[in-house]
Amino acid sequence: MKIKCILIDDEPFALNLLEDDLLNFTQIEILQKFNSPIEVVDYLKKHPVDLIFLDIQMPGQLGTQFIRELQDPPLVIFTTAYHQYAVEGFELNAVDYLLKPISKERLTTAIRKVEDIVARQTKHFNEKDHIVIHVEYKKTKIFLNEINYIEGLKDYVKIYLVDRQVPLLTRSNLRGMEKLLPANDFVRIHNSFIVNKTRIEHCTLTKLTLREVALPVGKKYVKNIEQLHTKITSNKDNMI
Template identity: 45%
Template sequence: MKLQCLIIDDEPIAQEIIEKYLEPFNQVQIVGKCHNAIEANQLLQDHPIDLIFLDIEMPHVNGISFAKSLEHPPKIIITTAYREYAIDGFELNVVDYLLKPISQERFLKALNRVMALPVNTIQSKPYIYLRVDMKMVQVYLDEIVYIQGLSNYVRVFCKDRTLITYQKLSYLEDVLPAELFIRSHRSYIVNISKIKSYTGQDLDVGSTSIPIGGNHKDAVLKILKSYNA
């Protein structure tokens, strides 16, 4: 099932940039591109939309007012040149707030936050995209066992494959849902559902033992004990 998205921006160049950034993602379909909220409102009535890329400063109605007017809003990523609306945006529970000019790396992070959301109307199975060997590779979250951070790249250990991506471990920590993944060490993130047993020093994920770092120990044990409560 493809993610149905809508681009709302009165600047054609801004629309083109978002469209270009979305090209590698075969799970995303652009349903429409609108120059203002009035056009967008009509399209929302005619098509199911999962995600909106929403500019703020537009003719007739600004993006914040438009988002507030939606009774059942889809997921929203704000794209704007104005920092001062950030608080208003996050009060609307937007997925992310991107400042123009938007880099491709920052755009990917925002899109991955949408893809990694827990199962809902957007998709039947949450996933993220990783840049591997010059390609964007789709990885389902329940496929990931653990992630190891190295000097300038990370290894993502999955059930049936291992992927290498040139991302920082902190990037993946920020993207992956905190209720599903836990950072146990400065070099490791673990899928909580893959933990078979644990001690105060390490986590057993089958044939691999993942260390628990001193700075992460209290948080890790608190989370794991909450599953046994």
């Protein structure tokens, strides 16, 4: 599985150098580069990111402060020329703290740490059968097989359950929900929708049909369902 990451550094040379080094790691997928953390907040709301490579001393906002203000931050590796932020960095649960210039050996060690964390998370997601969310100020346990689909509404999401007309409403966003749900069972198909794969009755590259509801597929999410579309189409052909 690819580890999706973004790079943040106000120095273009350092940013490009890190990108070049990361291209040697096939397990890393670089989604985007940024020169300031201020540009990143909206991006994170719309795109699932596993890892941030983050400089600390930048104009406008320190990298450490940026992480403190994120509601649900991804994994973080700090990349900086200043050793005095190391303690604060690890207080923020950073995976690693890399001093510039970054050696390939240290970068390799940091990425292996990320791989171990992602592997443990994936194993946990595959084994669990429920999530716990807040509904009307109370913790509510929801079994994954009861979820039909999830709709994002800015700072809230609606969770549509099988055999229940009224959806559950909880304060979150789709990016946060993606982190709770196992990727083997759920797929993001639109800026506004995540669906339970087992509930899909019909699938094209523009629309998914669940029981009594049809949902659009966003253009940037077509790749998420291409394999699913092929599998469903193949299964139907075998039934003829």
